[in-house]
Amino acid sequence: MEKKVTIRDVAAAAGVSHQTVSRVINDRPDVADETRRRVWQLIEELGYQPSAIARGLASKRTYTLGLITADFSDYFFTQVIVGAEVEARKRGYFFMLCSTERNLADEPEYLKLLTERQVDGILFARPSTEDDSRHIVSLIQQGVPLVTTAYWLSGEKLTVVDVDNVDGGLQATECLIELGHRKIGVVTGPGGWKSVNDRTEGYRFALERAGIPFDGSLIEHGDWSYQGGYEAMGRLLAKAPKITALFAQNDQMAIGAMRALYEAGRKIPDDVAIVGYDDVPAAAYSQPPLTTIRQPMQQVGEVATRLLIELINDPDAERKEVLLKTELIRRQTCGSS
Amino acid sequence: MEKKVTIRDVAAAAGVSHQTVSRVINDRPDVADETRRRVWQLIEELGYQPSAIARGLASKRTYTLGLITADFSDYFFTQVIVGAEVEARKRGYFFMLCSTERNLADEPEYLKLLTERQVDGILFARPSTEDDSRHIVSLIQQGVPLVTTAYWLSGEKLTVVDVDNVDGGLQATECLIELGHRKIGVVTGPGGWKSVNDRTEGYRFALERAGIPFDGSLIEHGDWSYQGGYEAMGRLLAKAPKITALFAQNDQMAIGAMRALYEAGRKIPDDVAIVGYDDVPAAAYSQPPLTTIRQPMQQVGEVATRLLIELINDPDAERKEVLLKTELIRRQTCGSS
DNA sequence: GTGAAAGCGCTAACAT
DNA sequence: ATGTTAGCGCTTTCAC
Secondary structure, three states: OOOOHHHHHHHHHHOOOOHHHHHHHOOOOOOOOHHHHHHHHHHHHHOOOOHHHHHHHHHHHOEEEEEOOOOOOOOOHHHHHHHHHHHHHHHHOEEEEOOOOOOHHHHHHHHHHHHHOOOOEEEEOOOOOOOHHHHHHHHHHHOOOEHHHHOOOOOOOOOOEEHHHHHHHHHHHHHHHHOOOEEEEEEOOOOOOOOHHHHHHHHHHHHHHHHHOOOOHHHEEEEHHHHHHHHHHHHHHHHHHOOOEEOOOOOOOOOHHHHHHHHHOOOOOOOOOEEEEEOHHHHOOOOOOOOEEEOEEEEEHHHHHHHHHHHHHOOOOOOEEEEEEOOEOOOHHHOOO | OOOOOOHHHHHHHHHOHHHHHHHOOOOOOOOOOHOOOOOOOOHHHOOOOOHHHHHHHHHOOOOEEEEEEEOOOOOHHHHHHHHHHHHHHHOOOOOEEEOOOOOOHHHHHHHHHHOOOOOOEEEEEOOOOOOOOOOHHHHHHHHOOOOEOOOOOOOOOOOEEOOOHHHHHHHHHHHHHOOOOOOEEEEEEEOOOOOHHHHHHHHHHHHHHHOOOHHHHHHHEEOOOOOHHHHHHHHHHOOOOOOEEEOOOEEEEEEHHHHHHOOOOOOOOOOOOOOOOOHHHHHHHHOOEEEEEOOOOHHHHHHHHHHHHHHHHOOOOOOOEEEEEOEEEHHHOOOOO
């Protein structure tokens, strides 16, 4: 790397003060057009690149955001990140990547490293779990701008962007009810997740609306994985062999459940109809193609990032909760429409 | 946010110069044990956090790396990123995320923004495409430490970490040959990709070794997608209905091809055996489960990051090309073993 | 072992 | 419309 060209080099070459150059690169109003033109030209010629580091030190704004994520194999959050990245770029921000893939316990440490780097704000793109909120509450109290996606913290007022999972569960279940099903099994995600509670609540609403009594024995928990869905379906078949439909709370478990049904000799959708959740790319190519609930994940990321930047610009802005709508994607697992 | 505690606050409280505090936090040798202890204690008490920005400005080292990625729906690169992130964290680095998801044409601009932020080096975790190398060559010439994964640039000497795709193609094909297949179709990725050429070369090696003549009409191109695999398989069945086996160059296309075979009434693996490539999570849950070639993607990310940091610490270090080995995962699409 | 001085490359505040 | 002065919070260099 050649010797760095600084703002003073440009200033000297243009015969102005470095401050004028600063005004030009920051697009401040009070610079004469002629001066502005000349300075820009010199910037080009000398190949000057302002040092974001120096700017950050002087101005206390780094235009860098922290991105907390847990798991890149999770389709939901991966898509959230895509949307967040696009929005950040549009507004001149970058994300500092911080994945706690292995050990959530290290998160407080990572958060500290992130604040040492003076990020302007932090986006949480990971699921909420129990007992991990202390250090996050502490961030909020320090006044660090913070937005979460699908992460709910009881007690604290914080900005969160999520999908309307109650409605999603309702849509999934109603689709099955409309086809005449009354014994509808559910493979949920793990206990303690808000999205699980919400989707299950939607399921119950739908039953209630249709006058179908709720039967707790039709519910089994999975861990979001293919294998988890496979196993949960096995248990469900043993407990409640007469179910004719299944609401799986994500697509991976739906596909795992399909394997279990296949092994049990049940035909899909003739013997058992299925609705999944997420609309992962594989859903359109399962055998048969999976009916599912599509979530606007990239949009979640975009909105969250936009709100985060608003919060940075106005720390007193109101904390809000935004819920985006889901969409039922009809495919063959619940009788082609 | 309360008023920032600075190095001078700590120094004043400890009754030493700020320079001594600097020595302590940087773990320099020449500080008296007693002083060191006292300073650390004050750091704790005051909640002092060194400003990474100020350190970066003074020391020219930001401990930040740029991460160029194209597509978060690509399993290979997503896993590379996971591995890279873990390795970076281990060594005290963070990644600045830079996805060119939408428009590769903006990459030069993003690269400029990244260098303005004084990243210590850049990791490319995206596939190489034609005609996009000019700005990368320019980075190399500027002396920016650079490592790529599965990205080859003819002419320039650069450090790249990749998987041995020739061997992978060989393993896939030999697995099918061992089962007695002689008419083995291939659904490749798009033309112009090195990994495609290499995997196909491995296929040809395997045929040659087994004394099977190569037949170009058994090859069809796909675009890595489910749909692409589905369509390519359709064309292949039309052209060469007698094939009894398929080597799909990624799992998504393999699963798409399975759909086409299913619709054509071909049984898997009895009529057509299949080997995929990648070992994506869905592969174990396709119907039937997919035999495939597993690539050590996370390890690619780890090694690449390690080499990048080595390059940063020693800019004159030799540029090297590292190839990691693949592994055949036997499942039911080529006759359960 | 420790301290003082200088400066990294910028922006902020005030002056002109 | 432009220049001057003072830092931002650290590390580097050199002195003691």
